[in-house]
Amino acid sequence: MTEPGGSDSVSGNSFHGPTAFQAGDHNTQSIHHHTTHITPAATGAADPLDAVADELARVVGAQWQEEAGLRRLLEPTPLPVRWRVSERKVAGRVGGATAEGAARARFVPLPGLGPTTRGQLRDGGGLPELHAVYGGLASGRLLVVGPPAAGKTAAVVLLLLDALAHRAARIAPADRSRVPVPVLLSLDGWNPGEDTATDWAADRLTRAYTLFHGRGGRARARQLLEQGRISLFLDGLDEVTGRLRGAMVSALETAPFRLVLVSRAREAVLTAKKARLGGALAVEIQPVGAADAAGYLLNRLPSTPSPAWRELAGRLVAETGPLAAALAGPLAIALLRDVYGDDDPVDELLDTARFPTPSAVENHLLDHAVAAAYTRRPGHPRPRYSARTAERTLRYVAARLTREGTRDLRWWHIPGWTGHRPRLIAVWTVCTVVCGTPGVLMARSLDPSLLVVVLGALAAIGGGYEISRRVAELNVAQPLSSAGRRDIFTRRTILSGVGQWLLVGTMLDLLVPLLSDPAPPWWLWYLVTLPLGFSEVLVTGRGYEIVSGAPVLSLGSGRRYDKVRESYVRPSVVDTRSVGPLEVWRHHIGLRLFLGLLTGFALALYIGPILAWTRSPLLGAMFGLTAFVWTGATSCLAGNLAVATSLTAVQLHHEEGTPVRLVHFLEDARRRNLLRATGPVYQFRHARLQERLARDR
The missing domain is CATH 1.10.8 (Helicase, Ruva Protein; domain 3)
Known part of the structure; x- marks a missing residue:
C-alpha cells in the first residue's frame, strides 16, 4: 500500500447528517436499510477502520448487486467481457504500469493475487483476468476505454463485484484489511483547481453513504482514502469538458489509492495529448463475438x-x-x-x-425500448404507467435535456422547465384564502368596521403574493442544499437553545413584576419564550433557512453558522445505506414541511398565550392560528425545492401530459432500466437513447 498522503485541511465542505440527502450531483443510487454498531468491541477488530471498511464493503456490494440486477448484467448468464491492452495513444509504456525490472512498485499485489506482468497482458482476457490485472498492477492505475456502447461501465460494475467477492470470500480474514473496498463514483462536478482528489473523494463519500455521516465521518472517509483502503472506480471522464479532463488526470496522478478510470476511447486520446495518467495501463473492451x-x-x-x-x-x-x-x-x-x-x-x-x-x-x-419496458409481462405487476404516457414523458425529458446540452436530470431544476406564472397565481390564491381568512376574522373581531376588514383582506393578498413570489424564484436553477435533523438538533445547538430559553424566561420573570402589577404568572414567561429557544437551535445549527423571513424568530439567522462543522455529537448507531434521487426528494419534502410547521407553531406560541392572558382566550387563539398558518406557509413553501418541483409536475401534467407524480415516474423508469441514477441525478441509460427520444420534439 502507499504511504498516506495529501493535505489534512478541510476546504469547501458542508457537513451532512445521517438523514441529510445533500447536494452534490453524484451520490450513489440505491437505498439499503441496515442498523449497525460501528465499534471495535462489536466486531473484534483491532483497528476501528477495519469495521468501517467492512461495513462499506457490505453497503457497496448490496448497492451494486441491486443495480447490476436492474441493468440485467447478471441474469440469465452474463455476456462475457473481453479486453485487450489498448494500442491507442492514451497511456504510457506497459513497463511503467507493471514496474518490471528496476522500477519500484507503487502498490504491492493484493493478497491472493500475484504481480501483473507483460506476459499476462499479451493475450488480454475476460473478467477474471481483468480482476487479476487490477489487483496486481504495480502502478495501481487502470484505464478502461472503448467506443460508445461498448459496455465499459457494465464491465467496471462486474469488476467491482468481483473485487468485493475476492475481498469477502477468497482471502483470509486477517488479510482483509489489506484489500481496498472498491467504490464507483462519477467524476462530474469535481473541480481539481479547488479540491485535491482526496478532498473531493472524501466529500463525495460523506454525501453518498450514511456510514460517513455523524461525528468524524468525513475524517474516517479521508483516512480510508489516504491509507489506500478504498479504491476508486471513476466513470464519466468523457462527459466533462476537455480542459477539466486534463486537470483531473493530472490531479489523479498523486492520489494515494488505486484507480480504475473509465472513458470513451476518442476522449481518452484527446485527453492524453494534454495530460496522461502516469503509470496507467490502458485496456480496451472488445466487441461481443x-x-x-x-x-x-x-x-x-x-x-x-x-x-x-x-x-x-x-x-x-x-x-x-x-x-x-x-x-x-x-x-x-x-x-x-x-x-x-x-x-x-x-x-x-x-x-x-x-x-x-x-x-x-x-x-x-x-x-421500441420504452414500449417494451412498459408492456406487461407474465409474473410481473402491471406497469403503473401506460406505454404511451411513458414515451410522451421520456421524449419531453430527453428533448429538454438535449436543449440544455446535458445528460444529467436534476429534479430540482425541473421548476425551470416551464413558465412560473401559473404556479405563482395558484400559490397566491391558495395562500390568500387559506392563510388570510383567520387574519381577516381576527381583525373583524377587534374592530368590525369596513376599513379594518378591507385592510385585513389587503394584507392577506399582499402576504399571499409574497409567498408565491418566493416560490416562483425557484424557477431559476438553484443549488441543492439541505441538512438532516441531526445537523439541526445537535447537542450543541440544543444546549444553546435551552440556555437562551432559560435566560430570557428568567429575566422576564424577574423584571416584569417590577414594572407591572399584577404580573402574569411565572410559568407563562417560560411558555412564551420557548420559541426563542427553538429559534436559537435553528439559527446556530443548519436550520437557519427555515426561519428566514419569520418575524422575530429570524433575527440573526445564519450569522453564527460554521459551514465546516465536523464536531457534532452523534449516536454510535448508524443507519447505513446509500442515497438516491427519490430519497433526496422525499427528504426535502418531509423535513422542510415538518420544520416549517414547527416554526409556525413557535411563532403562535410566542404571542398567543400573552394575548389570551391579557385580553381574551379567543383573541389569543385566533392570533395563534393566524401566526401559525402564515409562518408555516412561508417556511414550508419558500425555498423548498421539492415542493416547487411537485407544483411544476402538476403544471407539466396539464401542459405536456406527463404524470402528476413526476419524480416517482422517473424512479419507475430507472427500475425498468430506461434511466440510471448517480446520487440525486438521473440519466438515460445511454446517450443514444436520449438522442433518439429527443429527435421528434
Whole structure:
C-alpha cells in the first residue's frame, strides 16, 4: 500500500447528517436499510477502520448487486467481457504500469493475487483476468476505454463485484484489511483547481453513504482514502469538458489509492495529448463475438426456440451483416432481448432492405425500448404507467435535456422547465384564502368596521403574493442544499437553545413584576419564550433557512453558522445505506414541511398565550392560528425545492401530459432500466437513447 498522503485541511465542505440527502450531483443510487454498531468491541477488530471498511464493503456490494440486477448484467448468464491492452495513444509504456525490472512498485499485489506482468497482458482476457490485472498492477492505475456502447461501465460494475467477492470470500480474514473496498463514483462536478482528489473523494463519500455521516465521518472517509483502503472506480471522464479532463488526470496522478478510470476511447486520446495518467495501463473492451451474442440471446428462451429466433441465431453466427455489426455492442443485445418476446418476429431484423446499416438496427430497437419496458409481462405487476404516457414523458425529458446540452436530470431544476406564472397565481390564491381568512376574522373581531376588514383582506393578498413570489424564484436553477435533523438538533445547538430559553424566561420573570402589577404568572414567561429557544437551535445549527423571513424568530439567522462543522455529537448507531434521487426528494419534502410547521407553531406560541392572558382566550387563539398558518406557509413553501418541483409536475401534467407524480415516474423508469441514477441525478441509460427520444420534439 502507499504511504498516506495529501493535505489534512478541510476546504469547501458542508457537513451532512445521517438523514441529510445533500447536494452534490453524484451520490450513489440505491437505498439499503441496515442498523449497525460501528465499534471495535462489536466486531473484534483491532483497528476501528477495519469495521468501517467492512461495513462499506457490505453497503457497496448490496448497492451494486441491486443495480447490476436492474441493468440485467447478471441474469440469465452474463455476456462475457473481453479486453485487450489498448494500442491507442492514451497511456504510457506497459513497463511503467507493471514496474518490471528496476522500477519500484507503487502498490504491492493484493493478497491472493500475484504481480501483473507483460506476459499476462499479451493475450488480454475476460473478467477474471481483468480482476487479476487490477489487483496486481504495480502502478495501481487502470484505464478502461472503448467506443460508445461498448459496455465499459457494465464491465467496471462486474469488476467491482468481483473485487468485493475476492475481498469477502477468497482471502483470509486477517488479510482483509489489506484489500481496498472498491467504490464507483462519477467524476462530474469535481473541480481539481479547488479540491485535491482526496478532498473531493472524501466529500463525495460523506454525501453518498450514511456510514460517513455523524461525528468524524468525513475524517474516517479521508483516512480510508489516504491509507489506500478504498479504491476508486471513476466513470464519466468523457462527459466533462476537455480542459477539466486534463486537470483531473493530472490531479489523479498523486492520489494515494488505486484507480480504475473509465472513458470513451476518442476522449481518452484527446485527453492524453494534454495530460496522461502516469503509470496507467490502458485496456480496451472488445466487441461481443457473434457466438457469445447468439448464446446469450438463446439462454433466455425456451429449450426449443421459435423458428424466427433460431434463424436469427444461426445467421448471426454464420454471416456478417448489419445485424451482426449492431449486436457487437452490449446495448443493442440488451435492447433486442427487451423488445422481442419469445414468439415475436425477430427475424425481421435480417431484412437488409429495411435495416441496411447497424445504425438502422439500433435505431429500430431504441424506438421500441420504452414500449417494451412498459408492456406487461407474465409474473410481473402491471406497469403503473401506460406505454404511451411513458414515451410522451421520456421524449419531453430527453428533448429538454438535449436543449440544455446535458445528460444529467436534476429534479430540482425541473421548476425551470416551464413558465412560473401559473404556479405563482395558484400559490397566491391558495395562500390568500387559506392563510388570510383567520387574519381577516381576527381583525373583524377587534374592530368590525369596513376599513379594518378591507385592510385585513389587503394584507392577506399582499402576504399571499409574497409567498408565491418566493416560490416562483425557484424557477431559476438553484443549488441543492439541505441538512438532516441531526445537523439541526445537535447537542450543541440544543444546549444553546435551552440556555437562551432559560435566560430570557428568567429575566422576564424577574423584571416584569417590577414594572407591572399584577404580573402574569411565572410559568407563562417560560411558555412564551420557548420559541426563542427553538429559534436559537435553528439559527446556530443548519436550520437557519427555515426561519428566514419569520418575524422575530429570524433575527440573526445564519450569522453564527460554521459551514465546516465536523464536531457534532452523534449516536454510535448508524443507519447505513446509500442515497438516491427519490430519497433526496422525499427528504426535502418531509423535513422542510415538518420544520416549517414547527416554526409556525413557535411563532403562535410566542404571542398567543400573552394575548389570551391579557385580553381574551379567543383573541389569543385566533392570533395563534393566524401566526401559525402564515409562518408555516412561508417556511414550508419558500425555498423548498421539492415542493416547487411537485407544483411544476402538476403544471407539466396539464401542459405536456406527463404524470402528476413526476419524480416517482422517473424512479419507475430507472427500475425498468430506461434511466440510471448517480446520487440525486438521473440519466438515460445511454446517450443514444436520449438522442433518439429527443429527435421528434
